[in-house]
Every structure is written in C-alpha cells, then in structure tokens.
Amino acid sequence: MAKICQVSGKKGNTTAKHIRNQHSQGWKYKAPHKNRIQQPNLQIVRLKTPHGVVTLKVATSVIKSVEFNAVACGIKPVPKAWLKKPSYNI
Numbered sequence: 405m406a407k408i409c410q411v412s413g414k415k416g417n418t419t420a421k422h423i424r425n426q427h428s429q430g431w432k433y434k435a436p437h438k439n440r441i442q443q444p445n446l447q448i449v450r451l452k453t454p455h456g457v458v459t460l461k462v463a464t465s466v467i468k469s470v471e472f473n474a475v476a477c478g479i480k481p482v483p484k485a486w487l488k489k490p491s492y493n494i
Contacts, residue, residue: 407443409463410490411472417442451475453482460486 408415422440445464450457466472474480 407446408461408490409444409446409466410460411462411486412466414444414463414466416444449476451482451486452478453487455487458482458487461490 406415418439418441420440420442422438423435424438425435446461447464447467449460449462449467451460462472471480475482475486
C-alpha cells in the first residue's frame with residue numbers, strides 16, 4: 405500500500421539527501437550526498453460512522469489538527485471523501 409495520508413494527501417519528500425560526514429582534508433574527499441525519501445508519519449485510525457467503522461491511514465500532523473479531532477469526537481460529520489476507498493494515483 406502506498407505511504408500517502410488518506411485525509412490530507414501527504415506523501416514522501418523525494419528531494420531529501422542523506423549526507424555522510426567524512427572528516428577529510430579537502431574537496432577531493434567531500435562527503436557523499438545520496439538521495440533518500442522522507443516518509444510521512446502515518447498511523448492507522450478507526451472512526452465510528454453511522455455506516456460502521458472506517459479505518460484510515462492518517463498523518464500524525466492531521467491527527468493533531470482541530471478539524472480532524474472534531475470529526476473523531478463526533479462533533480462534525482465525516483466528510484464523504486474520507487469514506488471512499490483510497491485510490492492512489494501515483
């Protein structure tokens with residue numbers, strides 16, 4: 405399954421670099437910069453709805469938001485976009 409938040413659409417940052425520090429004597433032995441991906445911190449959340457229980461993969465920054473907590477507590481209804489099956493158009 406793709407590592408994408410089903411609520412906000414957050415996905416990995418592909419422009420990150422892994423820099424290994426080589427304590428060297430000059431530019432000839434410069435520290436290598438390798439490509440890497442920074443993945444979002446996804447957690448599985450279960451929400452109760454009138455139709456049943458919905459399981460979502462959600463980023464932790466979204467879980468901490470006021471809007472998501474209002475939906476999770478039952479103050480606001482669950483948006484219909486969250487109830488659809490996830491389609492990852494990568």
